Amino acid sequence: MIDRISAGDLPDKPHIGLYGPNQALRHEHCLTRAGFDGPFTIAYRVNAPHVHREWGRSDHGWPAPVPADDATTALLLRRHLDSTGLPAAGGAPIDARVPLLFSRDVVLSVARPDRDDPVYLENGDGDDLYYIHAGGGLLRTLLGDVRFGPEDYVFVPRGLTHRFILDADVAQHWFVIEALSDLHVPKQFRNDIGQLRMDAPFTHRDFRRPSFFGPLDEGVRSIVAKRDHRYTRYELDHTPLDVVGWDGTVWPWAFPIRAFQPKTSTVHLPPTIHGTFAIGGGLVCSFVPRLVDYHEGAIPCPYPHASVHCDEVIFYAHGNFTSRKGVGPGSISYHPMGTSHGPHPGAYAGSIGHTRTDELAVMLDVFTPLTPTAAARAIEDPGYHASFRPDARAAR
Ligand SMILES: [Fe+2]
Structure with missing residues (x-):
């Protein structure tokens, strides 16, 4: 939602045929927001994105936020939470989030993961914005890789297939904002054609964009989809990272604070x-x-x-x-x-x-x-x- 990117193989127009070797028809995968009124990206995939071999409840995921059950929770008190007191061995990022504060609009968590995600996550509940207080690694997504390190914001749009691969031997400490509606650049930062204004507090060049690699098989066949803080597991017969090209404004990025x-x-x-x-x-x-x-x-x-x-x-x-x-x-x-x-x-x-x-x-x-x-x-x-x-x- 910063600007438009196109990468890889694309047909001349949306919704017309794109063919690979042996006249294999590619499958469109439209990543739309606000129904069909908002920003969108169209990816072209080797396999149909909605066909699963098996499914069921997933054991992965972080806990749904629930209010603390004690007498002072409802009092209007200023609070100081020391997130360094949370366990440093949090597991994979998909399991590591610890929700601390929440409302109907947002869930604020801290994650201190210590291993790579073994599955892909699609968060249907909201956009995720991570602030990397310590650590770094690679955000691997359907649309390409985004490298990140300390003092970066990392943005994963709602529903995008992704997993985190962590840098070795580096302690990770992330502040996570799960925006349950959406996240975007404030309108006043843009001019009439959507370009970031010259007096905006950042520029198009500040965003680290996904490096698109084409189809990639990591051997991972599981996608975990989150909705209403519940987790569904889908098993595939193929890698979900089977995109040959994409075009649009919905993509993951990193932004150094x-x-x-x-x-x-x-x-x-x-x-x-x-x-x-x-x-x-x-x-x-x-x-x-x-x-x-x-x-x-x-x-x-x-x-x-x-x-x-x-x-x-x-x-x-x-x-x-x-x-x-x-x-x-x-x-x-x-x-x-x-x-x-x-x-x-x-x-x-x-x-x-x-x-x-x-x-x-x-x-x-x-x-x-x-x-x-x-x-x-x-x-x-x-x-x-x-x-x-x-x-x-x-x-x-
Ligand atoms: Fe204030």
Whole structure:
């Protein structure tokens, strides 16, 4: 959904015959969104994509998010989740996600996988955006390979056949945003013909596109399809990576967060300037190292605000975060709507005179309330809400 790509063998028009050796008719596979109204890609395959030899319930998959069952879950408390406390040996990526916060629009998880996916996944529940806090590897998809590494966003469109192949001997730590409606570039970043505007905070060149390889048989015959947090296994007689060509705007990509071009003003601008990707019911923002506000009287630290319409989640990746104390790499803060929030005591005044920040973080503002899971409560810093008292010391 960035722009159009075409690769491999294609007929002159959609929906006319494409033939391979021995006049073998290729099978069209239309990857459409919003019914038939949205972006689409048309792939051409050696085999019909909808024919399965066997099927049944799959044992793969991550748990469906459910609310933590304890007395404080419903309270409007600021929370700090330390995702480094989650097990580092999480299994394959398809099994490794640990949902921490969820709403009807989004599921936020952390995954720390330690082995390759043994099957292909098709996530029918939503678009997946991974922020690679640590690790790297290869995203192998129907439409080609996308290499990724630390500080990359990795995007897998809903329903795309894919699996992850991990770099050896590297610890993996991923923050995962499962957007249950969709993810796209904010409309205001595009001009009338859909090109990214010259004043958008990134360019077409910043996206790492899939390297298309043509048909590939890895020996994997299983696809696991996820819908409504349930998993169905399909067995095939052939490799599903049998695409000979494709054309369209739905494709996987990687985007290095440091390619985001931050804006700075004389005085502090709202977090919308960090907006990077839009999701249904929310905005994904990138905080990257930058010069800060340069009015002679500027307060560079974010101002306290009544966040009545959005929950705020920040995944802290690197650097010294201006407004918060007691958080470190791998921390996730969650500040719920309905109660005012802002910087830690001392941070507001202490920021005066600062000329730059080296913070690196992913933030989400979401417009439906999130709920913590039991896994979130298990890694929660119990002193975080109290750390906003004027006399409090930060937890670390
Ligand atoms: Fe906020």
